[in-house]
Amino acid sequence: MTPTRELLRRDAAYDRWGEPGAGEGLGPAAEAMLRERIDPGEPCVSVPLEAVDVAPATVLPDAVVAACGGEDAVSTDDEDRIRHAAGKGYPDLIRMRSGRIESAPDAVLAPPDAAHVAATLAACADAGVAVVPFGGGTSVVGGVEPERGGFERLAALDLTALRAAAVDPVSMTARLGPGLRGPEAEALLNSEGFTLGHFPQSYRYATIGGYAATRSAGQASSGYGRFDDLVTEVELTSPSGTLRTLETPHTAAGPSLRELVLGSEGVLGVITDVGVRVRPLPDRRRYEGWFAPGFGEGIDIVRDLAQGGELPDVVRLSDREETRVSLAMSGIEGIKRSGLDTYLRLRRRSDGCMLIVGWEGERDAVERRRQLTTGMLRARGAVPLGASAGESWERGRFEGPHLRDVLIDHGILVETLETAHAYARLVELYAAVGDALAGAIGSGGGRGVVMCHVSHVYRDGASLYFTFLTAARTGSEIEQWRELKGAACEAIVATGGTITHHHAVGRDHVPYMEPEVGALGLDVLRAAKERLDPAGIMNPGKLLK
């Protein structure tokens, strides 16, 4: 049998989102837009992996190595340690590129199954070894930061080997191992005629365990539901033992322990098995572009769709800025840019907002739902851009993080953050966060772009996803990032929005958990942690402090 440490993945770049060379470069239109809107930054190049400065590893106790499955299940290779030393947030990439990472795990543990996870956690608790559970490593909020929490030794616990899968076609459920990446899980399900329907932007690398631990939301969340909506049962392996919820469509047996495990971000234990609802593989997918008169009007439109029960499976509404930038960066294939301008001007939508809508499922149902929604879109003043705009979105749906790599290469600070609120306060939240980001960029003396979209729509409210760009301050990018991120978070908290709709808390949002759940709420979460992880070894510094 292959030693599990040889399963550890090295296919993505250590200092970028994806595999080296992935993604498309900036076209001339995008280059021009950047020159026009943003002060030029200094190109940002990476040190080679061999030159990354990593402290020597402290040796883990033999009992930990034995519990994990022996030497075959443990790597102390520097490349593996570096690859498990950060997630994929902007500060993570900057640290990797500079070659100055603050900390790295002393070893990467690759237990072959849940029983070895349990033994490993017990041994680590005994020996005082901190543990960072590691799935796809795609956290953008410092969720896999190798913080030691006062312990001398730290291990990353990589779930790659836990990739079992079993489908129940009658109940339309599946049990999936936490180490399965999005495309791996999807391929397994597709081969039996099903889909999970969960496509976050991190899809190519993120894992089932990570989806569950962070309450991920996919691009088709309006149709399929957020990941936490899909979960029917879950197993948490903690230092105190294993907690498993029943396989049942619903229960009234007390507070939901499933909902305590979901979102627990590795601080209570390791998610070692996930049961999910799956759907029949759609025989039809249709995505379309529309132009709404404005962002506020667009929000009213998607609200009407949601509240009327006619929500498409994919809904994405860009504000004016994101619409302009998207068109400048990529255009819409199939519609000549100049022709589009004329078309929109004639329809008085030159200043409008791009709305992507999409349906997936059985052919007749897609067509029926599409007709209902599009009739309503026309009635509310939206104008169609046709399927080509939708297909253009579809082709680029996982490309955002690759584009971020290219922008960072160009010396640009680029970051995203997200929140959500009830409709009654959504526009207020949009303005507050946008103003805070623009103000922080301006007070740093720079120019920039702040843009936003709505991509997760509910009956009572929606998410807001912000992207902001400005020239990076070379050498102090992380301080600069902290100022901008902090300004946005303060604005979110002041307006009563949630600090995170789907990126999770990680390390970056820890200071905002008290406004989110209150001091007593934090205390209750800490009480649960003390029971499951009395030694406090699990993912120090994340979620709760």
Added chain:
Amino acid sequence: MTPTRELLRRDAAYDRWGEPGAGEGLGPAAEAMLRERIDPGEPCVSVPLEAVDVAPATVLPDAVVAACGGEDAVSTDDEDRIRHAAGKGYPDLIRMRSGRIESAPDAVLAPPDAAHVAATLAACADAGVAVVPFGGGTSVVGGVEPERGGFERLAALDLTALRAAAVDPVSMTARLGPGLRGPEAEALLNSEGFTLGHFPQSYRYATIGGYAATRSAGQASSGYGRFDDLVTEVELTSPSGTLRTLETPHTAAGPSLRELVLGSEGVLGVITDVGVRVRPLPDRRRYEGWFAPGFGEGIDIVRDLAQGGELPDVVRLSDREETRVSLAMSGIEGIKRSGLDTYLRLRRRSDGCMLIVGWEGERDAVERRRQLTTGMLRARGAVPLGASAGESWERGRFEGPHLRDVLIDHGILVETLETAHAYARLVELYAAVGDALAGAIGSGGGRGVVMCHVSHVYRDGASLYFTFLTAARTGSEIEQWRELKGAACEAIVATGGTITHHHAVGRDHVPYMEPEVGALGLDVLRAAKERLDPAGIMNPGKLLK
């Protein structure tokens, strides 16, 4: 201002489900069915309320009375104490009818608002007074049982005065006080053009706080969602302080504290405010009856509807026994019984199972959805009984508990219980519980009726709701009930079903919480309780032991 103790409700009978004289008697067909199927029992009459044997009250500490709002907010009247001494389960009604209640609260507290609830709980924790939160008092699982948990004094904390309401028409949400009964909340929402859409059988008396504390499910749960699905935010007032979750459509900020408060059944504190999603008041409601070829075939049909995304808002599938008994008890108005027999025989559905389906909403949408579903029902071999059968169900939808009163009058032990499972094991669970109940009735030497329906349908599984009847053993009804209930619960646990889909845990299901969530799961819930209720005064003996 009216003293809040004068708000305490006395409109339902203390020894029956509803107001005295409510509900219809048994018709001659039902009488005949009972004579044919069940051994005759001795008529069961009640002692008058004045003759109920209630122990003298221990006086509550002055500090508790003051914290609650003074004498105006406290009743020590025997009638109020008796009315707060039990829920509405079969054993509760038997005890009340016999006049021998085991325990009653020493006083009924009626705090005027959440601030007084907080002060009261703090004072009770200081003074060592156990507290049973009390909403509609409709628990059928011993959820409001006045257990003292080792404390000398016990108060019922009645939420009747907490009836504030505020609608946000933009977000289509409402904040509702926990003391609002179903029809009160519905009238408030209806006056602004909305509905909660939550209609459990307990609707006439149960309260918003109770729905949240027990994870109630309504008869239209397939369309509107279970009550826990409707909740957007919640406030829990505990002896340690107040925990409030954010008003946000969704969040990834850690484990869900909302889902910890939902289903907490008063053991963590008192739910003092509930935010819910509401819907536009439907301009069309349509319910229909159908006949499925059999129960297994009927389950396959509702599963197909759910998994195909074409589920009606109301779905209720009776097994053969419930179908036969329903027809015998009430017939279907508008279809002459003899004509129905001929109709079904011609279509080879004489031995079929009644399926009620219903749609609510905007007129066109109802018609569109109805056509899709009924086309599919026909294709799967179901035969239509028309709207009159649906209307007959609608008229009787809240009558079950009144009928129970009449059956108890006739000396019949009648009880319901419910569970749920994934589709792959639903028929196995149905057989196991049905056999266990039939076996227990038979080994007691009696004859009886055991019947079942599916009334909450999900993509991955469904609930099973059992009703069973046999002659009561006069004088030892509760022991007899315990044997039957225990046999059913053991069968549920052995088959991996949940011990409760929507009745909650209360006192009756406490022994089955360990198979449900495991020893570690129980430990985690206890850790949360210790943080929120360190003195252990909240609802002793319920949910956790």
